[in-house]
Amino acid sequence: xxxxxxxxxxxxxxxxxxxxxxxxxxxxxxxxxxxxxxxxxxxxxxxxxxxxxxxxxxxxxxxxxxxxxxxxxxxxxxxxxxxxxxxxxxxxxxxxxxxxxxxxxxxxxxxxxxxxxxxxxxxxxxxxxxxxxxxxxxxxxxxxxxxxxxxxxxxxxxxxxxxxxxxxxxxxxxxxxxxxxxxxxxxxxxxxxxxxxxxxxxxxxxxxxxxxxxxxxxxxxxx
Numbered sequence: 462x463x464x465x466x467x468x469x470x471x472x473x474x475x476x477x478x479x480x481x482x483x484x485x486x487x488x489x490x491x492x493x494x495x496x497x498x499x500x501x502x503x504x505x506x507x508x509x510x511x512x513x514x515x516x517x518x519x520x521x522x523x524x525x526x527x528x529x530x531x532x533x534x535x536x537x538x539x540x541x542x543x544x545x546x547x548x549x550x551x552x553x554x555x556x557x558x559x560x561x562x563x564x565x566x567x568x569x570x571x572x573x574x575x576x577x578x579x580x581x582x583x584x585x586x587x588x589x590x591x592x593x594x595x596x597x598x599x600x601x602x603x604x605x606x607x608x609x610x611x612x613x614x615x616x617x618x619x620x621x622x623x624x625x626x627x628x629x630x631x632x633x634x635x636x637x638x639x640x641x642x643x644x645x646x647x648x649x650x651x652x653x654x655x656x657x658x659x660x661x662x663x664x665x666x667x668x669x670x671x672x673x674x675x676x677x678x679x680x681x682x683x684x
Contacts, residue, residue, distance in 0.1 A: 553569055553570045553571055553572045553575070553590075554567050554568070554594075554627070555567075555569065555570065556568045557597055557601065557627075559601040562630075563602075563630050563631060564629065564630040565594070565597055565598050565601050565627075565628070565629045565630065566627070566628055567594060567597070567626070567628075567629075568624070568626065568627075568648075569590060569624075569625040569626070569627050569645065570622060570623065570624060570625060571586060571590075571620070571621045571622065571623070572622075573622060575621070578618065580620060580621050581618035581619060581621060582620070582621055584615060586619075587613065587615060587645070587655050588611070588613045590645065590655075591611065591613050591643055591645065591655060592608055592659075594629040594643040594645070594657070595608070595611065595629050595641040595643050595657060595659035595661060596608060596661065597629065598629045598631055598639075598641050598661070599639065599661055604639075604663055605663065605664055605666070605668075606637075606661045606662050606663040606664055607661070607662050607668070608659060608660075608662075609638065609660040609661060609662040610659060610660045611657060611659045612657065612658045612659070613656070613657045614656040614657070615655055616653050616655055616656060617652070617653075617654045617655075618654070619645065619654045620647075623647060623649075624647075624648035624649065625645055625646065625648060625654070626645070626646045626647075626648050626651075627643065627644070627645050627646075628643060628644050628646070629642065629643035629644075629657075630642060630643075637662050638661070638662060639660070639661040639662070639663060640658075640659070640660055640661075641657075641658070641659045641660075641661055642656075642657070642658055642659075643656070643657040643659070644656050644657075
């Protein structure tokens with residue numbers, strides 16, 4: 462039987478939840494944990510002519526008053542929401558810098574807790590690090606975006622607790638799509654242990670708010 466009071470209560474709760482989601486979106490509006498945004502790519506492919514109206518202008522990730530703010534670790538690594546309480550990157554990326562040629566150079570060490578096989582990194586760790594490397598090319602270039610696609614080539618097993626160098630650079634653009642290539646190398650020899658190709662998608666400041674609003678529609682109706 463339809464319970465009108467229960468339905469009204471549920472609706473009010475839904476409004477409060479959407480308000481909470483909006484607040485969170487504004488508070489935590491940052492790049493690092495958005496993954497495989499396939500819907501973003503589809504919307505761009507169907508309406509690529511309006512890309513400039515959806516893309517964010519240059520943003521300052523160092524401004525504490527900005528929704529794009531990403532505080533840094535002591536080594537200079539931009540920290541996502543999950544890493545901020547630790548004051549370090551949990552994936553072991555210690556520092557990053559933007560070279561004059563546009564390449565983002567990162568120093569990386571695989572933590573022992575990310576071990577997969579004996580003395581080598583879990584493949585999921587390698588993929589996550591490559592995602593960070595390509596994503597931070599936008600942060601370092603004062604842009605806001607999410608990962609659309611990420612293709613990782615596992616060239617060699619990545620040794621645990623070895624000094625590694627990550628390199629990532631933008632190689633092309635098409636409307637909102639930003640094409641990025643990245644490598645992970647042994648610092649001692651320069652040997653490449655992983656490679657990645659990614660399509661990053663620049664997004665507007667309302668990205669997270671729109672996502673949470675969409676997510677609310679997926680909860681199902683009250684019956």
